[in-house]
Amino acid sequence: MRIVIENAAIATVDGEEAGTEYTAGHVVVNGNVIEAVGEGKASDGPADRRVDATGCLVTPGFVNTHHHLYQWATRGYGQQSTLFEWLVELYPVWAGIDERITNAAAVAGLTRLARTGCTTAADHHYVFPRDGGDVFGATVEAARRVGVRLHAARGSMDRGESHGGLPPDNIVETTDGALAGTAEAVDRYHDSSPEAMVRIAVAPCSPFSVSDDLMREAANLARDKGVRLHTHLAETLDEERQCLAEYGCTPAELADRLGWLGDDVWFAHGIHFSDDAVKRLGETGTGVAHCPTSNGRLGSGFARVRDLVHAGSPVGLGVDGAASNEDGGLGVELRQAVYFARQNKGPHSASARDGLWLATIGGARCLGREGEIGSIEPGKQADLAVWRLDTLDHAGIADPVVALVFGALPPLRLLLVGGNPVVEEDRMVTVDEADAAVALRTASRQLAEKR
Template sequence: MIVIEGCAVATVDAAGTEHADGHVVVDGDRIVAVGAGPYRGDASATRVDGRGCLATPGLVNTHHHLYQWATRGYAQQEILFGWLKELYPVWARIDAGTVHAAAAAGLAQLALTGCTTSTDHHYVFPRGAGDLLAAEIEAAAAVGLRFHPCRGSMDLSEKDGGLPPDSVVEDTDAALAATKEAIDRYHDPAPGAMVRIAVAPCSPFSVTPRLMREAADLARSEGVRLHTHLAETVEEERYCQEVHGCTPVQYAEDLGWLGDDVWLAHAVHLDAAAIARLAATGTGVAHCPSSNGRLGAGIAPVRDLLDARVPVGLGVDGAASQEAGELGAELRQALYLARLRGGPAALTARESLALGTIGGARCLGRDGELGSLEPGKLADIALWRLDGLGHAGIEDPVAALVFGPAAPLRLLLVGGRAVVQDGALSTVDATVLAAGLARAARRLR
């Protein structure tokens, strides 16, 4: 048993319960108690002194492309389509070794910034590259994060009216078969699962309607979730209007891609009708504020989505369009971008924290066991240090975390296991990961 005590606690439960001086008790992989003051129970439990800290649920990353950690810094002034055209030929050369090095480094960086559960959207499968999905699942197991890899796919090449070159697309039937194989091999539907698979064709401009429809049918027949990029840029909006005669959200709905088992990456360019359809169908959104800013894609209408009761989580997105790869910093970025769009009342610090925790859990269909500090939920807990120079004098600990500089971690637990202790990884060697990533990046260059 582990007792974290003497800390501020933001549970992010439905009532918004907080304790200025409280405790969280963990037994095995579950939270068994949360409350105010010191814990008066088992005196033999391992005690963690949380004074000067804030305990929150572990952060949930709802969108990523981990292989891109080996291709950071490219196409620095490009919009999405130009950025993709520069990077597709580089990505055509990735292999299992590259993906493992990139995924391990990216997941380690996420852990160091408070993330306990991460998705990954992997859609580039060059011929002869090895088992890329296995490579990143092995990396997640080594780092110790809960992992939701999304088996992506592209089958619409440039010669057929899409954006990607032939070198990075798959045959439609082969992509569907490989997706089914990934579900059979890796998906764990059990409570407390460390690995779950989602089905994730890439985007309207890289995937045929047939693959979108049949992928949705496959996911629903297998009982797994669906994920794709949608409504990220004005260029995508124009593409959908010209090629399909409708908006991206209308296109997705026509193909069976709205529903409470779907979450969409970005959703920047939405009109009122599109937001209403997402709300009516329970479709979730992965908001990626830093990536949207890096590519100049625009600012997602987060306030409008929340007011419509659309599930919204946070995503770091691929490291080639968000080189920092830090999820904790996205709390502040989300708040700032919402206020740039809608004014200083558009998003509060606590709403931003909810996006990064329970909102992300809702997108992944795991809000019954992740995303808040409540008895019975998984012991995925971030204990942030707020007693340093960067946060001194901010009385409200949640405001200190969201408005202040990046807070170091006193402790990060995933299922009760320590992944970060006192700002350092306890599962893997960060120096070794950095060296491996640098070698992989040099090979690609």
């Protein structure tokens, strides 16, 4: 289809700073790509559909750089826990996930993401119960059903309690089993084409649940297959203390030692980095998924987002698992990121446009897709969000980007992924939301009953 969107404010996010913006412009979509963008009406030409977007703001679709979709079935647990306490409580619950529960949780989680402007989601799945069936495939199928792009990070854990790790032994894999399962996921699902709907990353869980051997061999596997690397790093002071006690170095230094820095790597959270670590991440082009709501929920600390970006590290936004972020939407993370930065460094440290940048081109850079998604430019994939700013919630806010980021999350007039409608008039067109809610409620209850 050739779709013409007209009469809208447009934030293209096409530059290093805020990017080009139009007050009453147009975007032309031809098939799955953006054909044109500019001020005023689109030039005459055929259109299968015209959208009068008066009173709306068009942005790139948001990019979620870190999530755990299976955790949508365990919201509300560990409400006053630190990360390690929370994990100890949740690991035995997650031991009961299976293919059906995972699919229900992923459909619900991806639906929530789409309803908040997300068109690409990176999901980190690292729990593989022995009798759970194909839980990884269940997440991939959910993304296909919802219609959003998925970066499925095939996680792994091989360091259980008996070897000094946090997870119970019954939910960890052997090192060889983890590597074999990861290789199979890449071979089965990874698509390197510009329009790819599914890509795979290699993603051992974290230094406190993974052996050195698995970390090293996973890096070798990813680079042999030409895919990206992802793991949790430097999320809490507990992690840093454990790393210093076991290895005599910080988590960032350990990652460097194990071959885990580079422009094909992005870390989740990245809160507790020293000046030297920030510099090293910038020099190597290593990315960071900033998860402000989850960091606040667990009291983990303030990520040094501004310092990382200035050092040259790609930084995007992440929702994180719904068990540590019960909202589960990406739209609110823009405001959270700006407010967290200001709470830490003052009101001049971050702007509304910084929040939009992190959610779009910043996230695309984290995932290695800045040439394909993350901004509104001709030739890029037609991943677009059309936000209604003509309601009472935003009346009188003259700047549309400020209205989007600082105001209540607006309703979506339209969400396109590769030119295909996923949300229309603030309702999903690919999934029945009521059915998804029933399936999630059932999955959550059954998982709780397995304990």
